[in-house]
Amino acid sequence: DAGVIQSPRHEVTEMGQEVTLRCKPISGHNSLFWYRQTMMRGLELLIYFNNNVPIDDSGMPEDRFSAKMPNASFSTLKIQPSEPRDSAVYFCASSYGTVPGANVLTFGAGSRLTVL
Amino acid sequence: QKEVEQNSGPLSVPEGAIASLNCTYSDRGSQSFFWYRQYSGKSPELIMFIYSNGDKEDGRFTAQLNKASQYVSLLIRDSQPSDSATYLCAVNGMDDKIIFGKGTRLHILP
Numbered sequence: 001d002a003g004v005i006q007s008p009r010h011e012v013t014e015m016g017q018e019v020t021l022r023c024k025p026i027s028g029h030n031s032l033f034w035y036r037q038t039m040m041r042g043l044e045l046l047i048y049f050n051n052n053v054p055i056d057d058s059g060m061p062e063d064r065f066s067a068k069m070p071n072a073s074f075s076t077l078k079i080q081p082s083e084p085r086d087s088a089v090y091f092c093a094s095s096y097g098t099v100p101g102a103n104v105l106t107f108g109a110g111s112r113l114t115v116l
Numbered sequence: 117q118k119e120v121e122q123n124s125g126p127l128s129v130p131e132g133a134i135a136s137l138n139c140t141y142s143d144r145g146s147q148s149f150f151w152y153r154q155y156s157g158k159s160p161e162l163i164m165f166i167y168s169n170g171d172k173e174d175g176r177f178t179a180q181l182n183k184a185s186q187y188v189s190l191l192i193r194d195s196q197p198s199d200s201a202t203y204l205c206a207v208n209g210m211d212d213k214i215i216f217g218k219g220t221r222l223h224i225l226p
Contacts, residue, residue: 048212
């Protein structure tokens with residue numbers, strides 16, 4: 001298995017531009033999580049999906065952020081317009097959650113976003 | 117607001133000694149507890165998880181859970197330089213929301 005695949009690995013953009021981050025979860029996993037990591041705030045949960053349905057997006061910082069999961073093998077996180085404070089590493093993780101309350105996460109390699 | 121607290125460190129431990137990492141959580145309804153290791157510039161990887169009170173051992177690693185005190189710990193025996201990393205505690209609530217602490221940086225001294 002190729003694991004969780006994220007793209008792009010690195011993105012440098014200018015303030016105001018649209019950014020789209022992509023994630024392909026592990027085949028057979030039914031839950032997908034988007035996290036953002038910074039030195040100051042650590043690993044923050046942005047949104048998670050179960051069976052392609054968004055369950056909790058309370059961690060999405062503001063309306064500039066949106067996430068979709070059109071099918072079981074693909075998810076996107078979009079920032080429009082981007083701001084310098086959005087600079088962070090964005091991780092996607094998936095799990096099979098066979099037992100409720102016992103989701104073991106497998107992380108992708110992350111997308112490092114720099115907004116100038 | 118559900119919270120997971122960890123001492124940021126760095127925690128310095130001599131090679132061969134026991135490293136002890138601690139974590140507290142606020143949500144009493146939490147069901148499962150995880151320890152992830154993250155090397156600099158890499159993604160977190162699972163070390164082990166625990167969901168019953170008591171100890172769970174896996175090789176050099178032991179996780180300890182005390183739900184009454186809302187406390188989770190990770191012991192690393194015979195610490196090796198390759199154990200130097202940031203250790204993240206994560207908590208899985210009833211709603212399957214998985215919240216991470218900010219992590220403890222561990223430095224094993226050769």
